[in-house]
Amino acid sequence: MTEIKTIKKIEHINTAVDYFKNEIDEGLSSIKKSLPSKYFYDKKGDALFVKIMHLPEYYVTRSEHEIFRTKSQSIIEALHLNPNTYFELIELGAGDGLKTKELLRELNRLHYKFDYMPVDISKNALESLEKDLNKEMPSLSIKTKQGDYFEVLESLNENHNSKVILFLGSNIGNMSDDVATDFMSKLSANLQNKDKLLLGVDLIKPASIVLPAYNDSQGITAAFNLNLLQRINKELGANFDLKFFKHQAEYKESDGIAKSFLVSTKAQQVYITKINKNFSFHEGEKILTEISRKYNDEILNSILSKTDFIIKNRITDSKVYFANYILERK
Ligand SMILES: C[S@@+](CC[C@H](N)C(=O)[O-])C[C@H]1O[C@@H](n2cnc3c(N)ncnc32)[C@H](O)[C@@H]1O
Structure with missing residues (x-):
């Protein structure tokens, strides 16, 4: 009984890591790069989101x-x-x-x-x-x-x-x-x-109300967004250098969709061990990390x-x- 339970647990863990790996690979291999926002929420991401909820903006x-x-x-x-x-x-x-x-x-x-x-x-x-x-x-x-x-x-x-x-x-x-x-x-x-x-x-x-909510003056939203790269570093063995990515928020009232991006501030390559692949970024290239309709x-x-x-x-x-x-x- 215990043995079956252990095997099931290992299968579950493998599946979760496989999903994570596949979705990151798919998002970063697309012409317009993106990462799924559901992966923001590891322990650090949860804590940063609670801070966001209490921000004045x-x-x-x-x-x-x-x-x-x-x-x-x-x-x-x-x-x-x-x-x-x-x-x-x-x-x-x-x-x-x-x-x-x-x-x-x-x-x-x-x-x-x-x-x-x-x-x-x-x-x-x-x-x-x-x-x-x-x-x-x-x-x-x-x-x-x-x-x-x-x-x-x-x-x-x-x-x-x-x-x-x-x-x-x-x-x-x-x-x-x-x-x-x-x-x-x-x-x-x-x-x-x-x-x-x-x-x-x-x-x-209006954008004057929405945009600050996704780009607060204390930089908590920026840290929340960048933590996604840190999580990929930690869990998938990647070498994203967070110094060379920056948070960017965009919103036009006519579209009604706030978008969060991570922007590569220079031409660079990142290797992700668990995917066994290099990903190239050109200077100014954007990764879409979240939409908020x-x-x-x-x-x-x-x-x-x-x-x-x-x-x-x-x-x-x-x-x-x-x-x-x-x-x-x-
Ligand atoms: C932006 S927070 C909002 C939390 C809460 N609903 C609130 O209104 O304060 C999003 C929450 O949904 C969870 N979440 C995001 N995507 C999810 C998914 N696809 N399946 C299950 N939970 C998800 C996150 O872990 C996080 O706790």
Whole structure:
């Protein structure tokens, strides 16, 4: 029994490293180089992201937090939850759960019957979240799941318990509209008619507000972006010299998409041992590391029109910077 478990664990580790290796190879071998943003979140990346969330320029977390702090009761009402009927509260990409904790406190106070099931690619984020919640709300039932949220979608229809899915922090904005459409279609296809999705999205607004959020004055966002190269150095045996890459953020209100890049400041070659390959960069060459799509009703409806979801409610912060939409199946 123990032996089987050990073998399974090794297989799992191999698969995760293989995915990482293949996705890095694919991204850096493309004509327009890119790296998947989900790999930002190792232990150091998690800690840097928590710092970003508290930066004066990063309005995203503050705005959504205001909604959860002041309107958790309205959210619960809009979700039409019954205190006596069990449901699963599943959060995709939970991170440190800062905003969710406001909702959990309220649900707990009102004695709702539910399990909280945070899903995250970062084991470290899940462990800290579970520890925090056990301390603050010992009666809360938590079932964590580590993995890529694209891969948990199919497991959602394994039982018929009512479900509320949380997808907060404008995490959906890290997907292109095509990927978001595919993701939302798969998500809706795996839910039952009574299930709900609470989706947090950052709203379109001027560059003077959006750009500083992705290029703060203390350089924390730059460190977060560059840490991706450090992670590749550490985990895949690469020799990226961080001195010769710099963070760059771009946003045009007309596009509504903030983009983060790592720019090579000179012509250089980088060797990645685990891929056994050299990658060349010319001076000024950009690696796209993250997109952060901003939304309005029209953009969201255009994505949802190709899925089974419809918008039931929209709750915003006082500045109307951020919106939490409640979606149901048609
Ligand atoms: C930008 S943070 C937001 C955290 C939280 N949702 C919030 O609003 O504060 C993104 C979180 O999603 C996780 N994440 C990113 N891509 C993921 C993926 N494909 N599958 C699972 N988790 C992912 C990261 O590890 C991180 O904890």
